[in-house]
Amino acid sequence: MKSLGEVPANISSCEVLQVIGENIILADKDYNVVWLNPAAVNLLSGLVDDYGLENVEQFVGLNMSFFHSRPAYQQAIMERLENSHRSRIIIKDKIVTDIVINPIKNEQNAILGYVVLLLDVTTKAQEEERKEKLINELxxxxxxxxxxxxxxxxxxxxxxxxxxxxxxxxxxxxxxxxxxxxxxxxxxxxxxxxxxxxxxxxxxxxxxxxxxxxxxxxxxxxxxxxxxxxxxxxxxxxxxxxxxxxxxxx
The missing domain is CATH 3.30.750.24 (STAS domain)
Structure with missing residues (x-):
């Protein structure tokens, strides 16, 4: 589905992504992280030690397989990804989130890169509490x-x-x-x-x-x-x- 209207000349796509409150990560066609919006920087800053990094800047340049416990499985998903992929994941046994991956394509339908969204982020403790509440309700x-x-x-x-x-x-x-x-x-x-x-x-x-x-x-x-x-x-x-x-x- 095509978009409607036009983005004003004085507003760049990057500026739009900067102000969106969701966690947005851009990766190139080889699945390497190339950009994080401020929300994603804030989220990943709390995971620097868990990934054995020195600072949040080191997330840029990492391959997406670095974040997956089963890199081969993640690679297989990405290779056959045509539209959108969504799943519920646990990051380092601390963060629970929905991950949504969408390919960025040009007019010839060739993949240029990927947009990764981390939505509905909660701590694992909050997720367990939510599940317990749901179980109680049911x-x-x-x-x-x-x-x-x-x-x-x-x-x-x-x-x-x-x-x-x-x-x-x-x-x-x-x-x-x-x-x-x-x-x-x-x-x-x-x-x-x-x-x-x-x-x-x-x-x-x-x-x-x-x-x-x-x-x-x-x-x-x-x-x-x-x-x-x-x-x-x-x-x-x-x-x-x-x-x-x-x-x-x-």
Missing amino acids: SVPLLHIWDNAIAVPLAGPMNVERFDYILASLLDKCKANEALYAAIDLSGVTEWHEEIANQIDRMINGLSLMGTSCIIVGIKPELAKRLGSYAYEVPIFSTMKAAIKFIISR
Whole structure:
């Protein structure tokens, strides 16, 4: 697809690339780095020691294979690159980014060089946190089972952080839906933390303050032992079916 309009004579292509906030690297047709925009200079300055270099200026002139753990694989990708290549990479176990490589071609369709973009840059720790958050979000199914009633079927191990996340999501959902009942199904949980009894109490009280009645479902014998002498003044059922029948009857 062709571009539209004209770049003013007083604005050079280099000046345009300089002010773009993304990390831009130019390489020649032999895959050697020839130019970095300021954003890329700033990013790579933090990786000088990791690559065993003395300063960021030494990145210029390096072949792109220098940055790849499998140079032959990278070479094969570049040799057959006709349009655009994009992948998610980890740089020196510190930086996680999307790398986008586009060939620069002349009017005869001959490759003159390459534009490399490093997008959505985060530290590895931030990426792991993002993944953990996504997993938590996907692992908290909040189901609208009846008028003004929500079910939360929990599964897998349950630690303090996950329980807190579930509680926050549940309170938001109950508020948004003006739920009168929240049925918490614990039958699928495989591992409990030491504070579970207190956490369940917090959940019951939090829901109560919002006008939502909590219903506990599926307490296994091992969980019953952990709960000990806690006397929860809420309906408790062995199955979700029984809990739904209770809600419908109210």
